Amino acid sequence: MTTVTSAASAADLRRTLVDRLTAGGHLDPRWRDAFLHVPHEAFFREAESGCRDDAPAADGPGARPSVLAAMLGALGPVERGTRVLQVGTGRGYDTALLCHRAGEATVTSLAPGPEALAPAREALARAGYAPTLAVGAPAAGHPGGAPYDALIAGVDVPRVPAAWLAQVRPGGTVVAALGFALAALSVAADGSATGPLLPVTAAFADAPADAPADAWQDPAGPLGYDVGMVLSLRGQSRVAVLPDLGGTVPRLLRHLVQPDVTQVTLREAEKEQSALHILTHRPSGSWARVVPRSGGFVHVDHAGPRDVFGEFAPVVSHWAAAGRPGPEAYGLTVSADGGHALWSAADDGFRRPLAHG
Incomplete structure (x- = not known):
């Protein structure tokens, strides 16, 4: 049996979610309007459209709204006309948030196969959005739409692919999940990128943290x-x-x-x-x-x-x-040829090259 959520109750749920994200310090004020107005009930069943932070009302890492909000906020200034590549379309909800802020004409979303795009395309249409939807290997990005001002990846990757950096203009931002870590990297003119880890963590895991x-x-x-x-x-x-x-x-x-x-x-x-x-x-x-x-x-x-x-x-x-700080005490540098290094914001002497994943 299908349960229909009224427009009024859906709006109330979105408002409650926004209040909780704001109270938790996760929501950048610039994204408040998008979270309030994008109808997530068009992408998720009613049982999944709750206002709890562990409710799967997002497509990205671990499907936690607080993680999605933090990643969007880390993209930097996203205005009308900002060119954004989203890697990992999912159900389309995250794509819709990007469309609301940047405009559907400049948002490209990449899925690994056509079967993954069909339901997202339908849900986006129900919500009133028609961005560019593409199919391809996540690590390859979508060079046909480059250069982008920002790239956000809702897929778990062991290392940031060099193709992503090559497709984002100098000064642009790449926000990606690497296992549990979320990195916000600014792309330099030489094709490298560097930036901090975010204070929130993704829910990706190689196995449950607690297991009998x-x-x-x-x-x-x-x-x-x-x-x-x-x-x-x-x-x-x-x-x-x-x-x-x-x-x-x-x-x-x-x-x-x-x-x-x-x-x-x-x-x-x-x-x-x-x-x-x-x-x-x-x-x-x-x-x-x-x-x-x-x-x-x-x-x-x-x-x-x-x-x-x-x-x-x-x-x-x-x-x-170092006193057991949060992940934001560390950062990541990615060279143009794909080399990765972990560093400490408080200790200039700590720099750890990372092996290829």
């Missing part, structure tokens, strides 16, 4: 191997001082350093602290088991050609020594 052990004892399950087997393995051992890897920022930083490594955090029943963390790189067979101990120490067993613990430990240790 029996959820991962299936070789055909989400990870494709038996965690119980990894628990029994022995490798090289070491002891280190490290904060809990189950925390939001440590998990974000680890994923930035090694996006191709999967992390599973297991917790003991009725306890908040982590029981242990399992890190695996399946192609190489490399793994690490990190067991928190008292006093901030961890016991590590690891094996394989890659030291999947040693790759990220210095970065998380730097974060702890």
Whole structure:
């Protein structure tokens, strides 16, 4: 049975959502009108059109309105006629917000296949918008409409593709999600880009941050191997001082350093602290088991050609020594040839090259 939402109740829901986003400090005032007037009921079922921040009333990373609002605000000044490329059309709601602000004539939205575009095109038409909708590989962008003033990516990528930077004019902005991290990069004349991480985090994840052990004892399950087997393995051992890897920022930083490594955090029943963390790189067979101990120490067993613990430990240790700041304390620089480096806004001596994802 289909439930119809009245125009009045839909407007009330949008107003409540805007009030909550504003109170949380997530909504740039320049985007208030778009969130108030774009009918998200045209893109989502009524059950999905709630005003909670965890309601999927957005298309982008984790489908959280606060994340979408932060990403749009980080685009910088978007006015009528601003040329915007959106990578990842989704259901079309985010596209509609861009159309409301920039005008449909200068908004291009890219989907990976025609089957993904059909429902979005219909929903956009219901809402009264007709932007340019294109099909193509997300990492390739859409060079036919370049140069753009801004690019916003609602897809999870391990690294910012060089094609995106090449298609945005110098002085333009690229806002993208890399795992849990959200980066807002300003493009330079030499084709490089640099900028801070945003204070909010995406909900993309390689695995749930909290998982009961029996959820991962299936070789055909989400990870494709038996965690119980990894628990029994022995490798090289070491002891280190490290904060809990189950925390939001440590998990974000680890994923930035090694996006191709999967992390599973297991917790003991009725306890908040982590029981242990399992890190695996399946192609190489490399793994690490990190067991928190008292006093901030961890016991590590690891094996394989890659030291999947040693790759990220210095970065998380730097974060702890810096006072455990939010992700906005760090930034990202991307060179024109695709090289990535993580840096600290407060520590000029911290600059970490990132391996290709």
